Amino acid sequence: MSRPAESVVHGSKASAKDLPSVDRLLRSPAVAALVASHGHTLVAGQARALLDMLRVQALASALDTSAVQSDALHAALAARIAQRLAPRMRRVLNLTGTVIHTNLGRALLSDSALQHLLAMMAGPNNLEYDLDSGGRGDRDGIVEELLCTITGAQAATVVNNNAAAVLLSIAAMARGREVIVSRGELVEIGGAFRMPDVMASAGATLVEVGTTNRTHPADYERAIGERTALVMKVHTSNYAVQGFTAAVDEATLAGIAHGKGVPLATDLGSGSLVDLAAYGLPREPLPQEMLAAGCDVVTFSGDKLLGGPQAGLIVGTKEAIGRIRKFPMKRALRMSKLPLAALEATLMLYLRPERLAQDLPTLRLLTRPAAQIRAFAQQLAPAVAEAVVPRFMVEVADMQGQIGSGSLPVERLPSAGLAIAPLQKKGAGRALDELADALRALPLPVIGRVSDDRLLLDLRCLEDSAPFVAQLPLLKERLQ
Numbered sequence: 001m002s003r004p005a006e007s008v009v010h011g012s013k014a015s016a017k018d019l020p021s022v023d024r025l026l027r028s029p030a031v032a033a034l035v036a037s038h039g040h041t042l043v044a045g046q047a048r049a050l051l052d053m054l055r056v057q058a059l060a061s062a063l064d065t066s067a068v069q070s071d072a073l074h075a076a077l078a079a080r081i082a083q084r085l086a087p088r089m090r091r092v093l094n095l096t097g098t099v100i101h102t103n104l105g106r107a108l109l110s111d112s113a114l115q116h117l118l119a120m121m122a123g124p125n126n127l128e129y130d131l132d133s134g135g136r137g138d139r140d141g142i143v144e145e146l147l148c149t150i151t152g153a154q155a156a157t158v159v160n161n162n163a164a165a166v167l168l169s170i171a172a173m174a175r176g177r178e179v180i181v182s183r184g185e186l187v188e189i190g191g192a193f194r195m196p197d198v199m200a201s202a203g204a205t206l207v208e209v210g211t212t213n214r215t216h217p218a219d220y221e222r223a224i225g226e227r228t229a230l231v232m233k234v235h236t237s238n239y240a241v242q243g244f245t246a247a248v249d250e251a252t253l254a255g256i257a258h259g260k261g262v263p264l265a266t267d268l269g270s271g272s273l274v275d276l277a278a279y280g281l282p283r284e285p286l287p288q289e290m291l292a293a294g295c296d297v298v299t300f301s302g303d304k305l306l307g308g309p310q311a312g313l314i315v316g317t318k319e320a321i322g323r324i325r326k327f328p329m330k331r332a333l334r335m336s337k338l339p340l341a342a343l344e345a346t347l348m349l350y351l352r353p354e355r356l357a358q359d360l361p362t363l364r365l366l367t368r369p370a371a372q373i374r375a376f377a378q379q380l381a382p383a384v385a386e387a388v389v390p391r392f393m394v395e396v397a398d399m400q401g402q403i404g405s406g407s408l409p410v411e412r413l414p415s416a417g418l419a420i421a422p423l424q425k426k427g428a429g430r431a432l433d434e435l436a437d438a439l440r441a442l443p444l445p446v447i448g449r450v451s452d453d454r455l456l457l458d459l460r461c462l463e464d465s466a467p468f469v470a471q472l473p474l475l476k477e478r479l480q
């Protein structure tokens, strides 16, 4: 590795004999420094892989002598190690216009949730330990009282996610018996989560009533019988049935079900804990309303409109929640201490509703006024235009965003952002793909959406422009 630089003849090829052994490479001072910081295992493994790759190139006479210089080998090794240590899970900028984006991790945690999470995970905690008695505690106890205060429920429990909450509730209440659901509510949430399949997984028999567009009280009344264990409503969160429609509301259905001694469960999906209409947003049903209407069990997600970590929240009557909590499947679906800490801190924010639109990122983003977003877009436009010139032009444009995660599917959120269009009509499609690829390939990937031959960057979810702006020179370089 003491080959003098002058011996490099530009374009000359190295042979496999010019490569050092793994041991020799590891002993060179620069690589020894890598070993000192990362340890032998990782560095030696990557060194071996690097030399194997270079050897193959050398045997194919495709390795420049410059690549076997000690500086080049060291740089290549350091780059391999950095790449190996780069997490697969990465931060991205969500400029899609969909605030609660399932593919981009749904709700963002509040500062207080992040702080509580960090503090609780850094050391032991009282997850299942009662500090008063010094005996065993119940992890549900951490959030049950908060959930009861906020929703007015008699009791509450939490599991891994809402899909688990629905599965567990049905299994605990109706395994081996019948569950009545309207044909208008046999939803597929996405992936393999389809109501009829969930019923089967829970060991319950689905009894469909009504039709796709109309279900009446009499449909339920006729269907309830000896084998009925549960009547269930499912909030049609990700689609809307419009036109000649009829559904039976929870209060009416609770009367019918309870009249025959059968409990009523409702899966709300998103389940906002505050009335969004008060913030000028489209309304979603609240768990507290469902309980007041007489539902025995209400299930909803932690990381949709609630704005917390992934979780499945189950609130309801003492009797129903008691059965659900005791059901053996609960142990397999229980929440981990990580999201539980974040959930507690998130729910705590609801005790100060006047501050919620500031403190809860989901609500803060949802309530950002379009005019403010537009002004922000105006500020950013010149810098972005400079980065994409001369192939693209940038315009400030009004946009229609979405809440996301199946909430309020037909409602749009008036928003604004940057619309980037190729200047040449010829090859415009490819140019747009290239731009989208370049944005995604940035160190902090930028995710927009393509619509009408333009790449749209909806700025509703960009609160701090600095990390975005800092990448524009690199974008410019890559688009050259």
Ligand SMILES: *Cc1c(COP(=O)(O)O)cnc(C)c1O
Pocket (backbone or CB within 6 Å): 161, 162, 163, 164, 166, 187, 189, 234, 235, 236, 237, 238, 267, 268, 269, 270, 300, 301, 302, 303, 311, 312, 405, 406
């Ligand atoms: C989203 C949703 C679910 C699943 O909730 P996860 O928290 O994603 O598991 C179940 N039911 C409805 C109606 C939903 O909208």
